[in-house]
Amino acid sequence: MSYSNDSKLSRSFLSLRAKIDKTAIATCLQDNKNAEIFVGLINAVFTCLISSEKEEFLQELGNPEQKIGWEIQDRFSGDDVVGFAMKKLDRDRIQTARILGERLGIKPENCFDAFPITQNNRVNNNNEPCYLSYFIPENINVGHKRYKLSCIDEQENFGGEVEQKICCYSAAKDDCFFLIASKKAIQKRNRIENFHGIGCAPSTALAFSRVAIDKFPDAHVIFPMSLPVAFHLRRVCREAGIGERNFIVSGHFGGIDALDLKCFQGRKVILLPEFSEDGFFEADRIAEKLKSIARDLKIYPWPIRADGMSDEVMTEVGWKQTFLEQEVDLREELAPSSLLNRVTKKALSLSDFKELLVEVGSSPSTKDSSQKNNQALPPANPALTPAKAFKLADVTLYHTMRPGSYVMIVGKKGAGKTQVALSTCRSILNGNVMWPLFSGAGVAAGNVAYIDAETPYDEFCANLDQHCLAKEQSKRFFGLSIFAPDLPEFCDTFSLENSEFREGLSNYLQKNECRFVFFDNLSALMGDKVNYGNFSDEVLEWVKKLQRHDHCVVFVHHKSEDAAANQHGVNARGSHLFTTLARTFIGLVSSAEILNDALGTEDIQKAAARDGLTVGLRFDVSKPAPILEKKTFWLHLPLGDSEWEFLAATGADGQKIELPMGAATTGVGAANNKEDSQPVSSAAPSVPAEHDLSPDQRRVLEILKKGSAKREEVQGETGFGEDKTRELLNSLIELGLVSREGQGKGTYYTQIPTS
Structure with missing residues (x-):
């Protein structure tokens, strides 16, 4: 049965959806089987709620009340509450499971991971109401398999109490998985009740017995x-x-x-x-x-x-x-x-x-x-791996395309993915050509390989000519087209799902000293296998090996047709693993999307109506340069040209951002932004403006504007982990926006007033 998504969500679910959208997916869910197990766990816990709790839970998701009559009602039925909630929440299956898990009091990292002994993962008292009380499911459905709770191994503390339980779920002798149930204390009326639940609290890494x-x-x-x-x-x-x-x-x-x-x-x-x-x-x-x-x-x-x-x-x-x-x-x-x-x-x-x-x-x-003997690449120039960028003026090409990184460029059909990727190759080879926003350091970055599994050969050659890459073919640029007449022997299959192709390509990259490799596109190189976690795991393990050998791997990929039509969607076709493991994720907004949804500024919409290619590059993830996250850079490429015109940059709120000299307006045809191309003063450095901060940095700063706070207080209000909170506070201290006062447990943080 299909469900509509027009029913209203409760404030609780609206808040949880916004929270999950802003937090990175847990590392444990980057394993495809773990992700499927977590979905099954959420469904299993829901089925074990009492009837009144189920009804309350579904009503919060917008499930209509049952009516007496013969008409077909758009109500939930069955046991796949995650599938039902996907439509209501308008999120993919994993995101939906995370949101429902938060409402049920279940966090994925508490199911699959154990943490060092600290005060943070001892028994937790929680005064907030929670659906989950003391339940460890007897059965969990994962895909089409049912796993039964076959055994529990209890871990006791030195007081003789059961601290946590390791739960084994089995479908067959050679097919099982393990989850951990932690002890949690809940205040109920005038007493505290302890229970064990999977995912309800952080577990401690303890030696058995x-x-x-x-x-x-x-x-x-x-x-x-x-x-x-x-x-x-x-x-x-x-x-x-x-x-x-x-x-x-x-x-x-x-x-x-x-x-x-x-x-x-x-x-x-x-x-x-x-x-x-x-x-x-x-x-x-x-x-x-x-x-x-x-x-x-x-x-x-x-x-x-x-x-x-x-x-x-x-x-x-x-x-x-x-x-x-x-x-x-x-x-x-x-x-x-x-x-x-x-x-x-x-x-x-x-x-x-x-x-x-x-x-x-x-x-x-x-x-x-x-x-070491197989690693033919020489050590990368340190200029290719700059320090994290927290200001736009510090961003270079190598914050996005850097040795050892994994990048995804995702967009709908006709968005300009190939043109963006080829212009990136040109910038890498030239070292100081803007890509299309940020230039390199003028150093030798290494050779580039481009693996094209979709474009007809004559069009492929024309694209290389347009971006001045044909003259570098087999010298510094190594383009392999599936339709080329003469290909190396390992290209017989031309498919990433084939281990011989992957091995042959690895040797090809090392032989030709290609530090950067582009795959255009992932769907064509994997076919239907891109949807399956086991094949995705194989390919991504191979990608990790390339990363360890100092290669930068770039996947050009199609945006899911089911994704939202605006520039804020990061949904890509196939397994979610390709998305969640990317160090940098760039979503492209096409000319059609700009015109159909009136995106960007008026100048951007006018450019999209002109001949040529207009595109928005939205950085949904940017680990090496957090300042880029949730910002969109709008560009126009005239027909047959290789030089992009910079149009504008906008923040997460859609408002225009003024860029410093050297970030995007230099060396790019900035005809519409000449007034923005004024040099930055060389006087003493100023405190960075708020638009130069990442969304997470701004969030922490907003908390400190209300008054001084300890790290634990900032961590609790933001929902970030301890390490991330410390990193954000330290970065704000380095930028001169926050000061640290006190020592030890008395340490607190204060915003520094700006003139």
Whole structure:
């Protein structure tokens, strides 16, 4: 059933939607499966509300009251409340789940991540009403699969109370996932009630059985670094009635770097690495930290198979064959006590473990040197990676196109994506040509590769001529068109979903020293696979490797047809992962959108009616230059020309921004803005105007205008995390807008009055 979105939302949901729109997606949701699990969790929690709570929740979403009669009513039915709310909230599935999660008291980072021990993630008291009370769902539907709660592993504190619960949801022996339920305290009338709920409060990174580790100092602490192995081995030991006086099977949930390793002080520790090269290297890294803490440290490298592990993990390839001869399968009948004795007897010292890895050709040092040998690019010039820009006058081309970055240029059909991308290539090669706004530093940035999977070959060649790139072909510019008559052998498939094409292209980039690579466009290079998370994951893992080798990767991509028609939409076709992982995201506003929706200033609309290309470049995300975020730069490219005319710049409110000399009006045909091209005074620097601040900086400043505040108070009012709040306050101090007073817990921040 489809639902209309014309019903009114409650103030609560309007406020939550605005809040989520302004906050970055949690890192854990950048994993496609995690995102799907979170959607399923929200649906599962909703179905477990009592009838009156469900009705209240739906009414806040604009669900009409039930009427008596025969007419078809636009009311919610079924169990996919996220799907229903998408239309009401006018947001994609992940954004909608985040908004509903906030209303239910569930945050994604509290489901999938664990944090270091601090005062911030102890038991939380909350006087605000919350739907979620004490529920851990029995079932969660993820896509077309139903996952059942198969096991819970409780973590106790030193007072004997259950601190948090690790929940395992299974659909099959080799298909499961884990979520963490934290303890939260809620004030109800005259008493405080504690409950455990998934995602309801931050969880703490604790070693499993830490109370036993503290109680029995002479026990062997067996520490599986794989959560499925730790979970399964602990379960079979409990079922066999094995106590923890001699053997303690521990483990951890979340990132191991958040774990306080001091709990292993003076203990006998045996690490069980994940059975992969990366798992062995991680064990080696953690062992280096533990060797000065633990009384005795060893590593058991032989594989242990457990529920939730794919058979692919145990495939007999290369170095793995040496280890698989001694594999143990926890799914078979075995005596846990015999296995624990085997682990303690066969575990290797750290030095012996390193020697074994060298013998099988899988040592960290060997891999590191191999990567260095394969990395053909010379080190990037420091000028290509400037410091973060908090003022428009400081922005250069390399704040957007920089080595090691990942950029997306997204727009509707006919918006001018290819013209913008090719003019960017020209600017990179020339070093000091405006792109189309900000110039480079006049240094050699490296060669550029352009992979075109859509444009007819004659049109592709004409585009290169227009942007003065044809003369650089096979010299500094390496354009590959799917329709070209002569292509390298690896281009037989010309598809990013093909691993041989990706590998061949990686070698091609290194051979020709192409530091920058443009893909035009993502839909043509992946087809329908762009919609699937597993294929997206493969491509993005490859992109990350290119980034680590100092390449700048730029995806030209189509805007979703379902996205809003104004310049504020960032919806792109396919998996959301491509959008959320981008360091810089540029949304293009086309001439048609300008004219149809009367966007921009009157001069911009007049330019859009002329021959040529008029486009708005809106920076929805700009990590290296936060000052660019939510600003739109309007440009016009006459027919057949390579030089852009700068028209105007506008802020998030649509109001025109006056740009400093050198930012956008220099070196660009600024016929309509000659009055803006006055040089900036070279006198002592002035305090930056508010339009030179990022939206987040302005938000913090608005709070401090009301009076001095501590960091915790600013953090609470903005909803930002601790690190981000500190970063914003420090940036305002550097700009001379805020001062820091006091010390320690008495530190507070004050706005500095401007003359």
